[in-house]
Amino acid sequence: MRDQALGYALANENAQLEELKELLSIPSISAQPQHKSDIARAAQWLVDHLRAMGMQRAQVMPTAGHPVVYAEWMGAGKDKPTVLVYGHYDVQPADPFELWHSDPFKAQVRGQNLYARGASDDKGQIFVHVKAVEAYLKAAGKLPVNVKFIIEGEEEIGGPSLDPFIEQNAQLLASNVALISDTGMPQPGLPALTYALRGLCYMEVEVTGPKRDLHSGSFGGAVYNPIQALSEIIVRLKDERGHILIPGFYDRVRPMDDDERQSLGQVPFDDETFRAEAGIPATWGEAGYSVLEQITARPTLDCNGIWGGYTGDGSKTVLPSKASAKISMRLVPDQDHEEIGQLFRDYVTKVAPPQVQVKVKSLHGGRPAIVERNSPVIQAAAVALEKAFNRKPVFVREGGSIPVVSTFKRVLGVPTVLMGFGLSDDNLHSPNEKFYLPNFYRGIQASIYFLDELAQG
Amino acid sequence: MRDQALGYALANENAQLEELKELLSIPSISAQPQHKSDIARAAQWLVDHLRAMGMQRAQVMPTAGHPVVYAEWMGAGKDKPTVLVYGHYDVQPADPFELWHSDPFKAQVRGQNLYARGASDDKGQIFVHVKAVEAYLKAAGKLPVNVKFIIEGEEEIGGPSLDPFIEQNAQLLASNVALISDTGMPQPGLPALTYALRGLCYMEVEVTGPKRDLHSGSFGGAVYNPIQALSEIIVRLKDERGHILIPGFYDRVRPMDDDERQSLGQVPFDDETFRAEAGIPATWGEAGYSVLEQITARPTLDCNGIWGGYTGDGSKTVLPSKASAKISMRLVPDQDHEEIGQLFRDYVTKVAPPQVQVKVKSLHGGRPAIVERNSPVIQAAAVALEKAFNRKPVFVREGGSIPVVSTFKRVLGVPTVLMGFGLSDDNLHSPNEKFYLPNFYRGIQASIYFLDELAQG
Numbered sequence: 001m002r003d004q005a006l007g008y009a010l011a012n013e014n015a016q017l018e019e020l021k022e023l024l025s026i027p028s029i030s031a032q033p034q035h036k037s038d039i040a041r042a043a044q045w046l047v048d049h050l051r052a053m054g055m056q057r058a059q060v061m062p063t064a065g066h067p068v069v070y071a072e073w074m075g076a077g078k079d080k081p082t083v084l085v086y087g088h089y090d091v092q093p094a095d096p097f098e099l100w101h102s103d104p105f106k107a108q109v110r111g112q113n114l115y116a117r118g119a120s121d122d123k124g125q126i127f128v129h130v131k132a133v134e135a136y137l138k139a140a141g142k143l144p145v146n147v148k149f150i151i152e153g154e155e156e157i158g159g160p161s162l163d164p165f166i167e168q169n170a171q172l173l174a175s176n177v178a179l180i181s182d183t184g185m186p187q188p189g190l191p192a193l194t195y196a197l198r199g200l201c202y203m204e205v206e207v208t209g210p211k212r213d214l215h216s217g218s219f220g221g222a223v224y225n226p227i228q229a230l231s232e233i234i235v236r237l238k239d240e241r242g243h244i245l246i247p248g249f250y251d252r253v254r255p256m257d258d259d260e261r262q263s264l265g266q267v268p269f270d271d272e273t274f275r276a277e278a279g280i281p282a283t284w285g286e287a288g289y290s291v292l293e294q295i296t297a298r299p300t301l302d303c304n305g306i307w308g309g310y311t312g313d314g315s316k317t318v319l320p321s322k323a324s325a326k327i328s329m330r331l332v333p334d335q336d337h338e339e340i341g342q343l344f345r346d347y348v349t350k351v352a353p354p355q356v357q358v359k360v361k362s363l364h365g366g367r368p369a370i371v372e373r374n375s376p377v378i379q380a381a382a383v384a385l386e387k388a389f390n391r392k393p394v395f396v397r398e399g400g401s402i403p404v405v406s407t408f409k410r411v412l413g414v415p416t417v418l419m420g421f422g423l424s425d426d427n428l429h430s431p432n433e434k435f436y437l438p439n440f441y442r443g444i445q446a447s448i449y450f451l452d453e454l455a456q457g
Numbered sequence: 458m459r460d461q462a463l464g465y466a467l468a469n470e471n472a473q474l475e476e477l478k479e480l481l482s483i484p485s486i487s488a489q490p491q492h493k494s495d496i497a498r499a500a501q502w503l504v505d506h507l508r509a510m511g512m513q514r515a516q517v518m519p520t521a522g523h524p525v526v527y528a529e530w531m532g533a534g535k536d537k538p539t540v541l542v543y544g545h546y547d548v549q550p551a552d553p554f555e556l557w558h559s560d561p562f563k564a565q566v567r568g569q570n571l572y573a574r575g576a577s578d579d580k581g582q583i584f585v586h587v588k589a590v591e592a593y594l595k596a597a598g599k600l601p602v603n604v605k606f607i608i609e610g611e612e613e614i615g616g617p618s619l620d621p622f623i624e625q626n627a628q629l630l631a632s633n634v635a636l637i638s639d640t641g642m643p644q645p646g647l648p649a650l651t652y653a654l655r656g657l658c659y660m661e662v663e664v665t666g667p668k669r670d671l672h673s674g675s676f677g678g679a680v681y682n683p684i685q686a687l688s689e690i691i692v693r694l695k696d697e698r699g700h701i702l703i704p705g706f707y708d709r710v711r712p713m714d715d716d717e718r719q720s721l722g723q724v725p726f727d728d729e730t731f732r733a734e735a736g737i738p739a740t741w742g743e744a745g746y747s748v749l750e751q752i753t754a755r756p757t758l759d760c761n762g763i764w765g766g767y768t769g770d771g772s773k774t775v776l777p778s779k780a781s782a783k784i785s786m787r788l789v790p791d792q793d794h795e796e797i798g799q800l801f802r803d804y805v806t807k808v809a810p811p812q813v814q815v816k817v818k819s820l821h822g823g824r825p826a827i828v829e830r831n832s833p834v835i836q837a838a839a840v841a842l843e844k845a846f847n848r849k850p851v852f853v854r855e856g857g858s859i860p861v862v863s864t865f866k867r868v869l870g871v872p873t874v875l876m877g878f879g880l881s882d883d884n885l886h887s888p889n890e891k892f893y894l895p896n897f898y899r900g901i902q903a904s905i906y907f908l909d910e911l912a913q914g
Contacts, residue, residue, distance in 0.1 A: 217857025227760035278676050279669055284681045295675065306764065307763065310783060311762045355738070399675050
């Protein structure tokens, strides 16, 4: 069955590419209301496609926002595991258009890459699994495991509708493992499994000094300036190496053992490339950790925005009433974003100068996630990747968040396998987004192997 | 001659009020292009008025911006001093209109106050001197001294045209003393002479971290955040009591002697009123100085604005490329704004974290000003005020800047007498601006006395 599927996939690479191009031609931009009909079109396209290849119950399911595409194939029976494949069909806006070398919604192959908005994030990557499942169904008429697809349309806008959808449809989505391809590989040819994601605790601090804006000539010198106070608060949050000074902040950080650090040390990471990408002369960060550990395995705190007083052209001599900052913390297992939010609030209130008033509010939170590297599903994925790429995968942690991973854990009780096929130069969210085609085709093979490995389980 | 003028002024209070109302009915808002014809109308109204009352060479003089009104009366002869009376006929915008209790451009008397935009700032105050001069000319046919009026139309927009105008017309404006009424009195019935003004050094600091905005999930932890760096710079500018830490900053500050501090101590100043006006629970500032000294006699540093990163609604996990702040210093005699700007630049560059780039630019500068309290012109003004108000004036320093004072000193070589008739509740630049009418009428008398005193000098 597996080899039939592999053979079918290999024989149909052209069709796979043409179909992906068709999906990529739909500008399903979730952030822009004028593309609402394109969102609907992309969802319907996927439903038609999934139905045509033999998936059951394929349907567009409404939510409070953009709809979810669902389909399943449960013919493997109750004694076989069920895999929940997640992806998203919505894409980022494509502007500035003038920086694209080809139409973002007319996918073009140049060299080994396919250029289009959504090529890698995430239409190309979810299509890997669609095509793997199709290969089984077309070549063997069946799958080695049960499969459910859930493909959402709000990922790029922070998806307010997905969590309620999963909660309301927990029965429908019942499964044993989730599979997501929305991450990356360190370099071409080297597959990777992401086993940990950082969580997020995003806060806003508003400092009020005088009740109204004052004239700095008439009041300056006797009134505590809220920008000054906010700067002091910010400076007190971290030491000079970026170690966070909020008491209790690190209490729940799961320590990395030597084995894990050694494993992370095997991930190719080039400091010079990182500096070039970031556009900085030198990296900087918490003592005792590599740059890769700093950006993926350690919690961090960053100011995301600051504003207050006069910000227009020229000089206005105002002593402002208010100053505000958005400050977010990336969390690692087993930190809890609600607890961290409270620690942040307490500390900021405590270190604020007594002459000002401080309001702290929580804007967003997301749990960090971790899957044991030794768990059977991760091992199955590792075997599948090695077979498809002829190389053992590296195990990586990701600095960002994929909130649905913790939702799957919390609501459905399932671990998630993050099998990513993106590359760091894929230009996600930027002009000239692309997908490296060898990863597309090998990804389909890896997915075929993975379903087979799970069935051996 | 003086008593004739006093008598004329007293007998014509109604006419004085009605004429001021007429001037106030012209919405000469310098900041709004749609009021350009009103600016021209106000200037012409003044020229006509000055000419009709017997002033010579009354004319609207063009500048690169709004015109200057000029008029003179030189009949006192070369052995009498020449007084240069400065004021401005432009006003602040009147919005928000809905907060006014009467039309801002239909002056209305309620109680002892005249309500209109410009009533106190500065049409009412310059009109004090116009009416004093008129009283002499109408009652006695002459003045005890030579008088020149220069009334500009760009004061409320930071007047870029006035300095070049004074420089180009230095000969025309040659005089022995300048007289300005654009300041205030500590309380009704207590006259005041302002003998010192603070200068200004207004800078902008731009900090660049990474070359472009980064994703805080992918880069946070290994990249120095420019908001963090800017906060550190701001915190390093002052100690916890507001003492400025820039080396050399205080080197040229002219020390206050006991006599001066005692004199300032006699100025009524109510901390509670100050706190209420500022809307703060407690004052704060440099140790060893009273609040009044802190806000008028000591140099200060305030952040006037700050911005960087994401400042919209909700949460965006950006690690920004840039953060900026506007930071200004109020200077006191004999600090030099250019020297202070350089010290600021050097210090900021030095204390900035090495991981970021810092650009410092100067946005605006103005010299502090001081006139010796014992100088003959100030003493003449003190005598005049005492005669008009039946109370000895207090000597005050002003926290803000009146840049023309240092221009008069620099270009014309003349000291300025700042004889103010405003009150702290006059609502300058706010809805319901007003002028306390007893100050209008007593001001006219004080001006009559002052010209007479100068002639004796």
